[in-house]
Amino acid sequence: MSAVAAVSLARKAAFDILLAVERGKAHADDLLREPAVDALSPADRHLATTLVLGVLRWQIRLDRQLKTLINKPGAKLDHEVSIALRMGAFQLQFLDRVPAHAAIDESVELTKQSGHRFASGLVNAVLRKFAALDPVADAPEESAAEIAQAYAHPAWLVERWTHLYGQEAARVICRHGQAQPTRTVRLVDSAAEAELIDAGLCLEPGAILTAACFVISGDATTKAAWREGRVRIQDEGSQLIAELAASPGETLNQKVKTILDTCAAPGGKTLILAERNPAARILACESSQRRLAELTTRLAAYSGRIECRLADATALPEESSFDLVLADVPCSGTGTLGRNPEIRHRLRPEDLPRHAERQRAILSAAFRSARPGGHVVYSTCSLEPEENEQVVACALAENRNARQLSLADRIAALVRAGILTSPAAARLLDCLTPEGALRLLPGALPTDGFYVALIEKIA
Numbered sequence: 001m002s003a004v005a006a007v008s009l010a011r012k013a014a015f016d017i018l019l020a021v022e023r024g025k026a027h028a029d030d031l032l033r034e035p036a037v038d039a040l041s042p043a044d045r046h047l048a049t050t051l052v053l054g055v056l057r058w059q060i061r062l063d064r065q066l067k068t069l070i071n072k073p074g075a076k077l078d079h080e081v082s083i084a085l086r087m088g089a090f091q092l093q094f095l096d097r098v099p100a101h102a103a104i105d106e107s108v109e110l111t112k113q114s115g116h117r118f119a120s121g122l123v124n125a126v127l128r129k130f131a132a133l134d135p136v137a138d139a140p141e142e143s144a145a146e147i148a149q150a151y152a153h154p155a156w157l158v159e160r161w162t163h164l165y166g167q168e169a170a171r172v173i174c175r176h177g178q179a180q181p182t183r184t185v186r187l188v189d190s191a192a193e194a195e196l197i198d199a200g201l202c203l204e205p206g207a208i209l210t211a212a213c214f215v216i217s218g219d220a221t222t223k224a225a226w227r228e229g230r231v232r233i234q235d236e237g238s239q240l241i242a243e244l245a246a247s248p249g250e251t252l253n254q255k256v257k258t259i260l261d262t263c264a265a266p267g268g269k270t271l272i273l274a275e276r277n278p279a280a281r282i283l284a285c286e287s288s289q290r291r292l293a294e295l296t297t298r299l300a301a302y303s304g305r306i307e308c309r310l311a312d313a314t315a316l317p318e319e320s321s322f323d324l325v326l327a328d329v330p331c332s333g334t335g336t337l338g339r340n341p342e343i344r345h346r347l348r349p350e351d352l353p354r355h356a357e358r359q360r361a362i363l364s365a366a367f368r369s370a371r372p373g374g375h376v377v378y379s380t381c382s383l384e385p386e387e388n389e390q391v392v393a394c395a396l397a398e399n400r401n402a403r404q405l406s407l408a409d410r411i412a413a414l415v416r417a418g419i420l421t422s423p424a425a426a427r428l429l430d431c432l433t434p435e436g437a438l439r440l441l442p443g444a445l446p447t448d449g450f451y452v453a454l455i456e457k458i459a
Helices: 009-022 042-067 079-094 100-113 116-133 146-151 155-165 167-177 190-198 236-247 268-278 291-297 353-370 388-399 408-416 422-430
Strands: 183-189 202-205 213-217 231-233 258-261 279-287 306-310 322-328 371-378 402-405 438-440 448-456
Touching: 009 042, 009 100, 009 371, 042 079, 042 116, 042 146, 079 100, 079 116, 100 116, 146 167, 155 167, 183 190, 183 236, 183 322, 190 202, 190 236, 202 371, 236 268, 236 322, 236 371, 236 408, 236 448, 258 268, 268 279, 279 291, 306 322, 306 353, 322 353, 353 371, 353 388, 371 388, 408 422
Parallel strands: 258 279, 258 322, 279 306, 322 371
Antiparallel strands: 183 213, 183 231, 202 213, 371 448, 402 448, 438 448
């Protein structure tokens, strides 16, 4: 058997993705949707995804354990060697169905194939010692540092969350960040639901939304309904943000006729805004040419009333004519660490003020674009106050004709419309801040963490 044949396609794909992430060339989520991964068999695609996300989730703990097994623990390893070690250790510790010899031998082979044959002996020896270790016992979690160690999160983040939300909430956030996220889909019509069920996929109603939202088991991306855009993978929390934005509640005194989506890609929220406001015209802006092209393709079915425009969100149209403006801004993403685990490895405390500066600029531009009496919905998938209430407070201080409204009315309107379940609504109302914004921490409901605020432009 040749050396190349000795490594499974799934492990080779996972290795290449992890190496690209380690070098800062791309995000894991984007790479896992590349054609090379799509071309794998379902079983190989599942294993590659498990390896990539699992290694990234547990990397902090794995590195700490592996360091104790290296003869020179202070030695700096090449990226390829570190990744081979992490992949092997993750399989040995977390994947019961993978034989130890497969995890070790293929990690050694990946080391050789990556041009580090001299290090293959080290990888082999370290992983064999790792395999002989006793199972990791659950350590007490009595401090932020111990929680961070137990759940492989950066200590500085856990210390922040402990200070902001309390120790138990920080523990729940970290536990959620280590779990495989629930996969939810949004179905455009009942025919799509029937097609997926007929194909053997299992659909269960969402925990929050009653309309069009389902938890799915199985791969829908190979089905015709997916290719035709009648099935969309979208976190239930992301759908809820769009539903809150689209719902007029009782505070908007006329129907929404014009909508601006300031940071529209990938387009899931834009589509919900279009579905809930069938008479509205929508301007969807995106600053990346590549993402704009993808957005335009995704929104093609609505091209008659959705205009996709290349535009920076800090320099939006100043017509002051939009009834509704959605500013779902780029952020640190700390509410999505279960779905995007590599964030924890690249985010630094100094990044938060940088994000906040751009977020304030986007929100100011969004506010200028709203008509008098119109509404701006500001949202992030961040847990950090610098990116959330502090950005909103700054916008309110700079604009005397702005006032923040409570989202309680819109939550109630979604229940009356049969879109939001009553139990979920009760939980969401408990999560409203004193100002009326919604802050949902990961683990409070089966969604990512996010923040949503509603601002009215006073006539």
